[in-house]
Amino acid sequence: MNRYLQYGLIAAVAGIAGIAGYFTSQIGDSAGSSTTSTASAGTTEALLALALPDTEGHMQPxxxxxxxxIVANFWATWCPPCRREIPDFSAASRSFGDAPVQFVGLSIDSxxxxxxxxxxxxxxxxxxxASADVLALGPGFGNAAQGLPFTVIIDRQGVARHVKVGTLNQDELERKIRPLIDDKS
Structure with missing residues (x-):
C-alpha cells in the first residue's frame, strides 16, 4: 500500500475517532452518562490482563x-475532550496521595x-x-462507538464499578472513588 495512502487512512481513522469522542463527550456531559458498570467480568479481566509499554518503554501489566x-482512562493527545480532562485527572490522582488508588492513562497514540x-x-x-485494538474493549464496557475519552473505575476486588463515556472532572472522580477505597466486600 502506498505510504501516503496509509498516512491518509490513519489520519482519517484518527479524525473519525476524535469526532466520535467529541460528540460522545458532549452527549455524556449533558446527560451525565456516568453509569454503574454492566461490564462483564470477562471484559474487566481482559483489561487487567493487558501489559503495555509506558513512556520509558517498560512493560506495565x-x-x-x-x-x-484502578482508574483506567482511555484517551489520545489529538482528542480535545481528553486534553480538557487530564488536568482534573492529575489533580484527583494527587489528592489521593497514599490511598490505594492507581490512575493509569491508556493512550491511543504515538x-x-x-x-x-x-x-x-x-x-x-x-x-x-496502547494501539487502537485496545479500544475493542469499549463495547464490553458499554462504549459501543469506542469513543474517547472513556474511563473505567475498577474496585479493589477487580469489579468494574463505574464507566463514563465522555469527560470527568475532579469532583466527579473523587466522589466515585472515595466509597471504593474502604469497600472490601
Missing amino acids: LAQWRGKV LDKVKAFKAEFDVPYPLLI
Missing part, C-alpha cells in the same frame, strides 16, 4: 495494581506525542501506549 482502585504531553501537563500517573 495492569494486573500489578490489583487490590487498589510514544513521542504521549511523552511530550506528559511533560507539558506534568501528568503524575503512568501513561501507557
Whole structure:
C-alpha cells in the first residue's frame, strides 16, 4: 500500500475517532452518562490482563495494581475532550496521595506525542501506549462507538464499578472513588 495512502487512512481513522469522542463527550456531559458498570467480568479481566509499554518503554501489566482502585482512562493527545480532562485527572490522582488508588492513562497514540504531553501537563500517573485494538474493549464496557475519552473505575476486588463515556472532572472522580477505597466486600 502506498505510504501516503496509509498516512491518509490513519489520519482519517484518527479524525473519525476524535469526532466520535467529541460528540460522545458532549452527549455524556449533558446527560451525565456516568453509569454503574454492566461490564462483564470477562471484559474487566481482559483489561487487567493487558501489559503495555509506558513512556520509558517498560512493560506495565495492569494486573500489578490489583487490590487498589484502578482508574483506567482511555484517551489520545489529538482528542480535545481528553486534553480538557487530564488536568482534573492529575489533580484527583494527587489528592489521593497514599490511598490505594492507581490512575493509569491508556493512550491511543504515538510514544513521542504521549511523552511530550506528559511533560507539558506534568501528568503524575503512568501513561501507557496502547494501539487502537485496545479500544475493542469499549463495547464490553458499554462504549459501543469506542469513543474517547472513556474511563473505567475498577474496585479493589477487580469489579468494574463505574464507566463514563465522555469527560470527568475532579469532583466527579473523587466522589466515585472515595466509597471504593474502604469497600472490601
